[in-house]
Amino acid sequence: MKTILIIEDEAHITRFIKSAMEQEGYQVFTADSSNRGLIEAASRRPDLLILDLGLPDADGCDVILDIRTWSSLPILVLSARSDEQDKIKALNLGADDYLVKPFSMGELIARVNAHMRRWQVGYETSVELTLGNVSIDLAQRQVSKNGDNIHLTPIEYRLLTVLIKNAEKVMTHQQLLTEVWGKGHNHQEHYVRIFMSNLRQKLEDNPSRPNYFLTEIGVGYKLHIPKP
Numbered sequence: 001m002k003t004i005l006i007i008e009d010e011a012h013i014t015r016f017i018k019s020a021m022e023q024e025g026y027q028v029f030t031a032d033s034s035n036r037g038l039i040e041a042a043s044r045r046p047d048l049l050i051l052d053l054g055l056p057d058a059d060g061c062d063v064i065l066d067i068r069t070w071s072s073l074p075i076l077v078l079s080a081r082s083d084e085q086d087k088i089k090a091l092n093l094g095a096d097d098y099l100v101k102p103f104s105m106g107e108l109i110a111r112v113n114a115h116m117r118r119w120q121v122g123y124e125t126s127v128e129l130t131l132g133n134v135s136i137d138l139a140q141r142q143v144s145k146n147g148d149n150i151h152l153t154p155i156e157y158r159l160l161t162v163l164i165k166n167a168e169k170v171m172t173h174q175q176l177l178t179e180v181w182g183k184g185h186n187h188q189e190h191y192v193r194i195f196m197s198n199l200r201q202k203l204e205d206n207p208s209r210p211n212y213f214l215t216e217i218g219v220g221y222k223l224h225i226p227k228p
Contacts, residue, residue, distance in 0.1 A: 002116055003027045005046040007037035007063060008078070009056050013101075017050060017078075020105050021112065034058035038066055046073060048115055050108075053079040053090065061093055068094035072153050074115040078103065084190065091194045096155045097181065114182040115154070127164055131212045131225065134203050138164065143203070150202050155180060159195050163213070163223035172220040196221055 004021050008014045009032045018028045029044050031037035034055045041049065049067070053060035064075055077090045080101040087098045097111055129136040134145045138161060143150040152160065162179045163171065171179075173189045181191060196215075200207035214224050 001025070001027045002048070003029065003044060003046040004048050004050060004112070005037065005040055005044060006030045006050045007032075007034065007040075007055065007060070008050070008052040009033065009054070010052070013052075013078075016105070017108070020109060024109060024113070026112075032056075034060065034063045037063055041067055041071070045071075048112060049073060049075045050112070051075055051077050051095075053077060053081055053086070061090060064090060064093045064095055068153070072151065074154050076108075076111060076115065078108070088190055088194060091191065092198075094153060096153065111182070129164060129225070131203065132205065136160070136164070145203065152202070153198075155195055156198055156202070159192075160199060163221070167223045167225050170216045170220055170222045176220060192221070 002025075004026045006014055006017055006028060008017070008030070011032070014030050014032070018030060021028050029040055029046065031040045034057050037051075037055075051060050051063060055063070060077065060079070064077075067073070067075065074097070075095045077095045077098045078101060079086070079090075079098070081087075082100045090098055096115060099108060099111065127136070127138045129138075134143070134150075136143050141157065143152055143157075143160070159176065159180050162176065173192050176192050177188065180195075181188070196213060197207070200210050200213050204210045204213065211226070212224055214222050216222060
């Protein structure tokens with residue numbers, strides 16, 4: 001049974017989400033503070049985390065930072081903070097998705113199910129690719145640079161996979177949103193910008209002047225594979 005950890009200090013919201021997720025067949029654990037949440041995350045090793053940012057003992061962004069030092073599990077932020085800068089900050093720190101309160105339970109369930117599918121299954125492919133000093137083996141889900149393993153979050157890995165499967169083809173923002181995050185993210189182009197920036201930071205020698213992950217201004221992005 002797949003497991004979900006909810007870190008949320010509002011008890012009625014926790015009960016609401018827990019009941020809905022259990023009806024979907026998930027085993028659900030809960031915590032009402034960042035400290036308790038980190039203990040639960042480390043001991044339970046859930047398949048997905050639903051995280052509120054406004055916790056009583058710390059900012060939820062600190063939880064994201066901590067968890068990303070040792071786990072790549074999908075993190076779905078659920079917060080009353082609706083400002084775009086708050087969303088960008090959480091995504092930059094390692095969150096995979098962001099849903100603003102008040103929210104539709106149907107949408108939350110759809111997003112949780114989508115992240116679970118992508119995290120557990122991914123793409124079945126045996127592509128091995130070299131980009132300069134970067135080696136990519138999608139069959140083994142391994143990425144290295146100069147021989148050192150590179151840690152990619154589930155969303156970063158999926159974005160890389162989509163770009164590789166469509167190498168040299170310009171992918172629009174909307175195409176990438178649909179392929180990587182699924183339907184329902186049509187107006188969240190900043191997701192694509194943030195995670196493309198993350199890939200460049202991790203895989204390009206000079207992220208400000210990329211050789212492989214190229215921008216097509218006003219359209220989207222493409223992966224360029226130089227000929228040997």
